[in-house]
Amino acid sequence: MKVVHYTPTDLKEAVEIIRDALTSKKLMIIYGCCHIFYEGRGASRLTSGDRVIIIKRDGSVLVHRPFGYSPVNWQPETTDISLNITSNELIIKAIRTTPREILEIRFSQIYSITHAILEDKGEFIEYLSEHEIRDYLSKNPSYIEEGLTTIDIEKHVEPGFIDLYCRDRNGNIVVIEIKRVTASRDAVLQLKRYIDSLKKYLPQERIRGLIVAPGISKSALELIERYKFEYKRIDIAQLYKSLRSKQRGRNLLYYITKKG
Amino acid sequence: MKVVHYTPTDLKEAVEIIRDALTSKKLMIIYGCCHIFYEGRGASRLTSGDRVIIIKRDGSVLVHRPFGYSPVNWQPETTDISLNITSNELIIKAIRTTPREILEIRFSQIYSITHAILEDKGEFIEYLSEHEIRDYLSKNPSYIEEGLTTIDIEKHVEPGFIDLYCRDRNGNIVVIEIKRVTASRDAVLQLKRYIDSLKKYLPQERIRGLIVAPGISKSALELIERYKFEYKRIDIAQLYKSLRSKQRGRNLLYYITKKG
């Protein structure tokens, strides 16, 4: 990647640099003093100040202030970008339809422009969240154990929330703690607290404790045996396949490796 | 604003530049080839490729790929940022608690670093959208008229959607057309079409037509009188205050001026 950097002396010089970068479809970053006009689903004005503007090759525009994660103004990728210059302002206008929205950036000064062609063939691998695993297993409890039925999800007990609250084929209550990664001692202790709390209200019920995770630590396994809980290993990659098979663009197998 | 630009020859040079920028709390933008590790509420990996990384002075981190409006990875502002270097990688790690999340960026190459102190005292002025006004008035119909009750929002009739469909204290139907800006002739004609359509289905009902707007054009007012409709002026600034009064950091009055 070659990054080209300019410090334009005036707006007339800047407009040529920006025009070139736009036509050659580069990613461009501008440091400048500007005020901003937005009209569309909402409407806003931002009075003059120093900002960073990112224009990507797909036409998406981001305006960032010195603070905060989110851009103060933006335009998603489906935009047409126009460029104009008046006697004292350089104007970038990004317009999109559906919904009709206009973002207008008016620079009084441009301090720096960098642009480059980014070669990014990287693969974005997204693992399953605990939430997703929990939802899937609640709908497919037989994946955990034959004859299991879900009674409740995120059932509230005093110490917190039980991931899955089930009943097995013999009518026993099964309290399930799900972990996205190798289950640690903490997971077992958590499960213990839930079950101890439950037993106060259901003294006559037989309650099983079950850790569901792709792996388990030695110390956790020791605790499980002491408390007479159980451990059910799940294959996250297989689960991922079942969940994401309908989704396009992610045709690979995904694995949880180990706790980072 | 003074933007400083570097093209570091190696990672050792880059680490010093980045360290300086971090300690002096500047906004920094890095063009580099990196792979990324994220673990927290979710988990992801991004394999090697060229990206733009923005680190702001509040510690927020954004990782942008050449396409798309949204960052591929990020960390909101409540972060601690650490910097390390191995024999062949420069590692930026941004960690936050509540929720515990780790973002790790591992650069194999750094092409360009720019940093600057942005002076941005600009005021962000957000106007109300027609949508927001409609929602507010639907929940507070007495703002329009004493004894008014909302029956339906965006009620579908043949020619389109009625903004607010209400009943007044005397049991009459009130069809309300809301405008964010000075209402024009078109607004009245629109209202006429809705009411004409309604009358076909409700021949026995008395139906009132009401334009709610911060202003009205002369020609629109003439039409209103001809059709025996009504006009209710609303104060957008006052409405804004009621809506946004709970929000901090926006302690000014906001006004709708005119259509930009």
Added chain:
DNA sequence: GGCTAAATCTCGTGC
């Protein structure tokens, strides 16, 4: 295209 549901939603406020 609109509608529905989930998100590392974010960003507030109120308890």
Added chain:
DNA sequence: GCACGAGGTTTAGCC
């Protein structure tokens, strides 16, 4: 600190 609600939410799938 955690729940609740709104947003130019965004983003994806489904009809």
